[in-house]
Amino acid sequence: MTKDINNIKASDKRALKIEDYFNGILQGSRTILSKAITLIESSNSQHQQLAEELIERCLSFSGKSVRVGITGVPGVGKSTFIEALGTYLIEEKNKKVAVLAIDPSSTKTKGSILGDKTRMNKLSINENAFIRPSPSSGALGGVAKATRETIILCEAAGYDTILIETVGVGQSETEVKLMVDFFLLLMLAGAGDELQGIKRGIMEIADVIIINKADGSNVDNANLAQQEYKNALHLFPANDNGWLPQVGICSSTENKGISETWKIIENYFKLTQSNTSFYTNRKLQSKFWLENTINTSIKELFYSNEKIKAKINELEIKVMDGAISPFKAAKELLEIFKK
């Protein structure tokens, strides 16, 4: 009844039905998985409907992976680190690795941090790896929704380790923190200026800080930085789940510290799975995304209202000038919205 997946050509779009997508994904076809993610990112309503149905069907086959967020400012060496970590996981740990990227800037520049796949030479041709750049700006419902849905499809396709890359300068980290099990922050030693690029608050949500580029003449600096960050982190409050954030060093180019980094992540999963906070966290994340989607949608409903649009700018200026209180202005707008 179902077509043989291998006979479906890339150009043969019309031939793909929901069954084709579903079976292709369950069979682990990277081509079909790619096409399905394109549906998620499409603003075409038929594609959206198909994507929605597909996600609901894949849902019960998802969730069996570990999801790791990786962030750091441009220049910290994220791609090289992910290439080294991903290759290690596939070759030494027998994993299937999906790498997803969220790049807020890509919606403006139409570029993407992972668009240039040559930066992950080795990983991108490995048959146990799946690399997908940032969703385009056209995606309905935002990047977060597309990424969450992409995770579901990747997991249904058998990827047991999902790495989600962000650039560490925007708002996306807080959102990524809420869709992963573990959050890794890449830093550089003695990087006064580079550090300025990291958004405040990110250090406190990291489960591990890895000092990258600990190679050549930089090794001493990296060791020193590791000690400094350890001292700093011990002043921080502990996580609710009992995890004490760690600091490690590594050299992605010399392939040093990669297995040690994974060991830290494994220890985290051991702890949080045994105290069940791993599972509670996932449930709370799902609940968060339900509320978040509701809130985003009702805000859209409000701000796209023509009568609100006609009034809000004037009130906003008055509020900022202190001519009316924010609460009074909000009340006026609410009255308009209710009618």
Next chain:
Amino acid sequence: MTKDINNIKASDKRALKIEDYFNGILQGSRTILSKAITLIESSNSQHQQLAEELIERCLSFSGKSVRVGITGVPGVGKSTFIEALGTYLIEEKNKKVAVLAIDPSSTKTKGSILGDKTRMNKLSINENAFIRPSPSSGALGGVAKATRETIILCEAAGYDTILIETVGVGQSETEVKLMVDFFLLLMLAGAGDELQGIKRGIMEIADVIIINKADGSNVDNANLAQQEYKNALHLFPANDNGWLPQVGICSSTENKGISETWKIIENYFKLTQSNTSFYTNRKLQSKFWLENTINTSIKELFYSNEKIKAKINELEIKVMDGAISPFKAAKELLEIFKK
């Protein structure tokens, strides 16, 4: 036309008209100010209407103060610190000081961190100080709204320094950060266990960390802690406004470090007023509260909808069990809401 404020007795509630409130506040009457704040906190709709009109009238007389948020876990010595700082500001700096407190726990226990005024013996009887405990749970529109509105009234009544106290363990700090110009975190030296009580993320929003109780045998510990926090903070990214968070030590009981603490705060105001970020920040805060109030109100509209109420629990459980995606569930609820 207007009644003489001094002739209004505390029991004579019916006699107070909007003019009485307005004039009383502008004349700096603490009794009238207190009564006006009670209006803000009242859930009676007539009181609310009166409060609203009063706030709009006072608005153009407000804004001329500095607003300082002060937080720290129970036991860190907030009341003693505020007593020492407030007294210093009045006696040495000729200031008029209003102390407002936000205590999230008070809505449950009906207690309040400042309910026990004897903890600020000296300040509470000073005629240039005004101390007001946390709004009660009955307040419409939430504690944040009541506090923002209370700030307006206090400023119109001539208070040029507003200190806002929170307990450092709840969600209120982020909200307070968005209604003050400066945020001070009180800590204790060598306080392994006490530290655990501070919520993650608070250290990163502090403009200054003050190590309290640097007295007696604790002085060496406090000096050491100061150095440790300095080292830690220099690893943090700088603020957008150019301010580098500082670390100080003080003893509220021995009255040491209080003037030095205020010096740090003054330096902050000098910097941010000269680079105008002080004023930009206030405008952005007003805009934030407009958006925040809109968002809170439309959420209320949604979640109080009877048809939503009938459906949401069931969907929430399904979402948490992974039986339906958060996005699909949100969409279903939105369809119900639109009808």
